[in-house]
Amino acid sequence: MGEKKKKIVKTIKVNADECNGCRACEVICSAFHSLPKYSGNNPARSRIRVVRHPLKDIYVPVYAGEYTAAECAGRDKYVIDGKEYEECAFCRASCPSRDEFKEPDSGLPLKCDMCEGEEEPLCVKWCLADALTYEEREEEEEEEEEEQEEMEIGLEALADKYGLDKIMDTVARMSMKG
Ligand code: SF4
Numbered sequence: 001m002g003e004k005k006k007k008i009v010k011t012i013k014v015n016a017d018e019c020n021g022c023r024a025c026e027v028i029c030s031a032f033h034s035l036p037k038y039s040g041n042n043p044a045r046s047r048i049r050v051v052r053h054p055l056k057d058i059y060v061p062v063y064a065g066e067y068t069a070a071e072c073a074g075r076d077k078y079v080i081d082g083k084e085y086e087e088c089a090f091c092r093a094s095c096p097s098r099d100e101f102k103e104p105d106s107g108l109p110l111k112c113d114m115c116e117g118e119e120e121p122l123c124v125k126w127c128l129a130d131a132l133t134y135e136e137r138e139e140e141e142e143e144e145e146e147e148q149e150e151m152e153i154g155l156e157a158l159a160d161k162y163g164l165d166k167i168m169d170t171v172a173r174m175s176m177k178g
């Protein structure tokens with residue numbers, strides 16, 4: 001085994017108690033990712049979604065994680081400080097069981113990219129309630145080969161689910177818009 005390199009892991013710490021459900025994070029995320037940038041905003045395209053139940057005082061910002069081809073078999077309800085959270089409330093997956101984290105036109109999965117190219121994630125910057133905090137930490141990097149393999153498996157899963165033609169069409173459409 002070769003010597004492992006260090007990498008920076010970027011994370012967003014979510015403090016749901018501070019969230020007031022304003023949805024500014026959804027607006028800025030979808031605007032930043034529209035093509036061309038800031039040409040529109042549609043929270044359905046946002047990589048962060050806020051689970052809101054105002055009557056129960058429940059606001060949970062969740063940002064998009066990995067795509068999954070199948071929904072999970074066992075699900076749990078959570079009761080925290082007397083509030084009952086629905087089964088999928090904290091889940092970050094782009095999953096067949098719900099509409100969150102899917103590009104509305106193509107159905108392709110969305111994933112948070114930490115606002116690539118920006119100094120700080122924009123949802124963090126726009127959250128005036130301080131519910132979101134950006135953090136970086138250093139970790140040992142996996143070997144390059146393993147990373148490559150994971151990426152290939154990810155692409156294969158997408159092609160299985162959506163069909164290679166659909167993916168190619170979407171990519172072509174995005175490049176035309178850009
Ligand atoms: S911007 Fe902050 S307070 Fe507003 S919904 Fe998003 S996480 Fe909650």
Ligand code: SF4
Nearest residue numbers: 029112114115121123
């Ligand atoms: S870090 Fe950027 S891409 Fe990720 S949820 Fe926030 S605004 Fe969206």
